[in-house]
Amino acid sequence: MKALVIAEKGKPLQLLPVDDKTAGPGQALVRVHAAALNHRDLWIQKGQYAGLKYPIIPGSDGAGVVAAVGGSAGASGGSGAGRADGSGAGADWVGKEVIIDPALNWGHDPGFQHPTDFKILGLPDDGTLAEYVVAPLANLALKPAHLSFEEAAALPLAGLTAWRALMTRGRLQAGERVLITGIGGGVALFALQYAVAAGARVYVTSSSEEKLSRAVAMGAVGGVNYKSADWVGNLRSKEGGFDVVIDGAAGDGVNELLDLAAPGGRLVFYGATRGNPSSVVWRRMFWKQLNVLGSTMGDPQDFAEMMEFVGQYKIRPVVDRVFAMEEGEAAFRHMDEGGQFGKIVIKIK
Template sequence: MKAVVLTGKNQPLALQEVDNPAIGPGEVLVQIKAAALNRRDYWITVGQYAGIKYPSILGSDGSGIVVEAADEAGQAWLNKEVIINPGHNWGEHDEYQGTDFKILGLPEDGTLAEYIKVKAEYLAEKPAHLNWEQAAAIPLAGLTAYRALFTQGKIKKGDKVLISGVGAGTGTFALQWAVAAGCQVFVTSGSGEKIERARHLGAAAGVSYKAQDWAAQLKELAGGFDVIIDSALGQGFAQLIDLCNPGARIVFFGGTAGNIPELNGRVIFWKQLQILGTTMGTAAEFVAMVNLVNEHQLVPAIDEVFPMAQAQQALDKMAGSAQFGKLILVN
């Protein structure tokens, strides 16, 4: 089969001929129709990720058809259209992942290929209203956003929610999920075009984080927030504290702008705020996320679709953070 292979640090992704996967007990073979890139794939290519090995077939997100099953566990999935939960071996505690937790695409071969083997337990039926590209966009970023909002952030209808840095896959899903839940959602971005596109997805308003008074603008627009979703940290994180309503939750899942700066702890305890980290999600949360997509007939935002042979061009676009929504690769 053909697969997109990473042969070394800072080496270009290349479409190569590799052996077909051989499935074992409990596993199925999925013919990949579409796959999606995540920021994780970029960090792996530049050597800034734990446990990197070469060669590797990257890709955590995929949609496709089950074409082979090793045993009875997978027989029920034969010929079904599916998406794949990329988070494997979560562990016994819902509150945090166990030491055996891993994400599809490293260390195991990922979805940037014609075929992939996975355990049947990590499959979900593709939402019928989505095409292959839209379905492939959902798993990793959608699950991360779901846990951040519903499990950690405990959003409820009527809450005011701030999505800091909308535009990338996870931030865009967070916007869509929160709007579907009946929240009033505000966003920040460095791009006026991305803010406008967020408004089309249901955002009430947005401001540029490049403006010196971005926090004051948000305060004037919203008054305060019940839940804030952040993926950047950095110096701007300190101003999020002042934007919180009493009892608010700040949930973060990245740190692209640096570490958490010095914070005013007095405001945190007096307002009884919670600052929560989050990563991926449980198998039950993945099912709940798919149910949310089906219930509200949600359609992911897709920036651009590339043939699998142009994986490097898609990755280059991600490196520049120019996209709004997901970057998709198709076979």
């Protein structure tokens, strides 16, 4: 089979022939039709991620058709709507159109992932940027009929991260005020779509006026350019404060978010692309009785709930651009440039 391979740190992505994959007990072999990129893939290429190994087939997001299942015919997986759940033989999944949940070995505690067993598809296990990928049967979900393979491939990692951050950790309720930073990235856009569908009042931030306008067209009440003068005061004048804040940047902007949070608000951080803050104004946190929450990926129940919500509200992931498999390195460079609005997808078949 063919796959996109990172052979060494800092080397371009190459389309190469690799050994065929075989599903073991409790696993499925999926013929990948489309895969989507995440910054994780780029960081692996640059050598800026934990647990690196090369060569590696990257890719955490994928959608395709089950080609085979391993083990006995009765191999079955976890629980949740649309997932392989023991209600029938694993062989019944052959030929089904599926989405792969990339969160592997979450563990038994829904509150946090297992400290040693948890991993994400695409490292250390070969990922979805290949004609075939092996994944646990338990991590398969039926592809919603309203999604194309390209749209479906864009959903898993970013969609799951946004769901847990907003719904599980943030406990969003209809009518609440939500602030989502860095609109244009995959997680932020999913959070916007979920919050709008759930009946929240959503504001967004970006350094791009075009991205702010597109977010408003998607249902945001408004947005501000965080590079403008007194953007914090501008937002505060519009809503007073926000019940839920979703952020993946952290850095010194944390204090501004603490300022914008309403008393009793929930601030959920799913990343720290701007690094650690040099200082934190703690009095804002305790005086307003704020809840500061961390969030990473999601457990099987989160994934099942997300899939049900996406199906119910016919949510379509925002796809920035679709590349051919032969254009894999160009897709990585497009992500590295940082101007995308939505997910970057590679069409495998």
